[in-house]
Amino acid sequence: MEKLVELRGIVKRFPGVVANDRVDFELRRGEVHALLGENGAGKTTLMNILYGLYKPDEGEIYVRGRRVELKSPRDAISLGIGMVHQNFRLVESHTVLENIILGLGEDKLRIDFEKHRRRIMELAERYGWRIDPMVRIWQLSAGEKQQVELLKILYRGAEILILDEPTSVLTVQETRRLFEALRRMAREGKGIIFITHKLNEVMEVSDRVTVMRKGRVVITKETRETTKAELANYMIGRPIVFGQKKVSAKLGSIVLKVIDLKVLGDRGYPAINGVSLEVRRGEILGIAGVSGNGQVELAEAIAGLRRPLAGRILLNGVDVTGMDAGKMIELGVAYIPPEGNKLGIVPGFRVVDNLFLKAYRYPPYSNNLLLNWGKMLEKAQELIEEFGIVTPSALSRTSSLSGGNIQRLILARELSGIVGGIPRLIVAAYPTKGLDIGATEFVHDLLLRYKEMGSGIIFISEDLEELLLLSDKIAVISGGRIRGVLAREEADAEKIGLLMSEAVIQAG
């Protein structure tokens, strides 16, 4: 089979790290080739090199057998290489058509909108997609945006397609449709590189798989000759156990009751539109949904960061609607914000400063005027050990920590109870997003430990696997409403996905 791409001995160094260390990789015509690895394994770096975004420090790139030099994406595009980035690279305020023809050299000056519109419709139909080229991007769902990204590439006649974690924003049904389209493209003789860290997807869609770990290629194999367990082993370097983590905690009294809550989003539209919820002591309530459907606004309203427009929030039966975050902290509400490295810490502060962002106001760490640094450093040292934060010292700058360690720091601050004891309610918004498997396991174990100790937990995630693993109940959110609440026993990916997409159909 013809080799579409061959990478030989690619080395890419960033300050302080070797992101790619003598990496070899090949892509054949007509295959879907999964590139598997944890975050930070160097998958995306390698593909950015193939797409001309980064220049490799060493190594050779061959496309269709010819050695090439890729100075920019323009070179890659002209060789028929296209990439769909993990975060869509679409101009939100422009139309589908404008996005697709962006940078296309075909029209000399004046754009022939009608010609392009026709051709885009034809191309979309071939893969079973219904897209109006004149609609603006911000009006589309995540699945449709991804179709636009693919159309952008296909419209240029690309036959080497790179998809970086393409399913992270899709529902189960949208994922299936994507896989069908990818299989069809492979049959047409294109080559597809599929970057992922999800083992299920590798098994489902790929012909071959290359596993990367810490910047190196561990192995390349035919997918049908391997198993999930074996791949996991290659990916992490040690065996992991699949399955449910059973923690039986007695459900106690109701900690949180949310009644018909309405909350405005940043754009001034209601992001939460009449949500009612209940969380008991020792219960984990999972919130499933594609991100951007009101999860963050809901979490912020409960944490006291966003004033509700209407509705009530009861904490242990007491009405706390409209109380500010400071008050909620004192009442024992812990909030783990999404994108911890942006919203959860002050990057320029030291580790100890960030650990005490909440507690510095209370004795024994301050006496209303002076801070007691001795006490704080002592306690910080304790927390660093207890939560396994890897840092040179409590006085190091927080921004120098890795994502996993920043998350540990946030968890230490929120959960250790330096203010108000063991939290009564934990609101965790995407607490494992972007973490590697080790750090993810740590977060899971920690949440289960607090569940056992009797905290009520709201656990917001996009990852159905971890939701099913931890939650007692799963509420499916979409368009700012709860579309259904499933008990763990009756919940599965299929049902959850359906609840998500039902709402989309209603909204559309």
Place this chain on the structure above:
Amino acid sequence: MIEWIESVLGLTIQVGTVYLLASLGEIYAERSGVLNLGLEGIMVMGAALSFIFTLAYGHLAAILISVIAGILMSLILAVMAVYMRLNQTVTGLALTMLGLGLSGFLASPEVRKVILLALNPSLPESLLAIQEAPKLPEIHVPLLSGLPIIGCFFRQNVLVYVSYIAAPLMWFILFKTRPGLSLRSVGENPAAADAMGIDVFRVRCLATMISGGFAGLAGAYLFLGFQPFWQEGLTAGKGFIALSLVILSTWNPLRAILGAYLFGGVEVIQYRLQLFGLGALSPYLLAMLPYLAAIAALVAVSIESVRKRIGVPASLGIPYSREE
């Protein structure tokens, strides 16, 4: 009565053209993601250079020099803000300070005399010391200029006609052509444009230079076409009014025409009120009017654009870098 309307309207166009020319270029810069706060400084340089070069070589050379100087000055900004990724507000304001200072220096009587003699040694002594230059002549378009009321649109100087053509042309380029699409994309989502093979830095650099060229032209027009008596700081904040006009026009060259004449009209009415003696109370209060109008316009647009979602280019003021 008709005469009065005609004179107000004619003057409105003359004042508005300053704003129109300056904001047309600025729209391109901001659509590409670069805030060119150097507008005021570039305009005043354009005015000073057009003064000096008109005396030495005549109108055409003066206008060309002003445009070229504007392009070069904005190139400084482009290098600092686009390539070195420095703060655009600070660099832009620095450029304004530079322009205000340098223009005052170059056009001051002693320095000007030296420059004029160097440029054209045969200049008569009488031209070396005067504070004014010949105004651009009005060109009357046959037939059209004879029409009642709107005839005044066609009794203007050449640069006004240039603005009539430039505004729709620049609208067309921005929204209907390939380079226009590239430019708008770079200002909205440079990463997306980069991924499609567009050279973000080059587009931003060119757009900034276009804004500089137009600002230079606006300065030349302000002096030669409207007020050909030199005084230091001649622009008196007109560059900043043009900046707010860009926002009022929601970055659309066609809407900029309306906005420019609106601001022009406010200014003219202010002159007229002074003539009626209303300014006697406080001329400063009336002089405030255009700026007040600019602030009111900004507030109005900020509400409006939230509603209609046609707001700021998403990456305005944010430097782009690929490997971050």
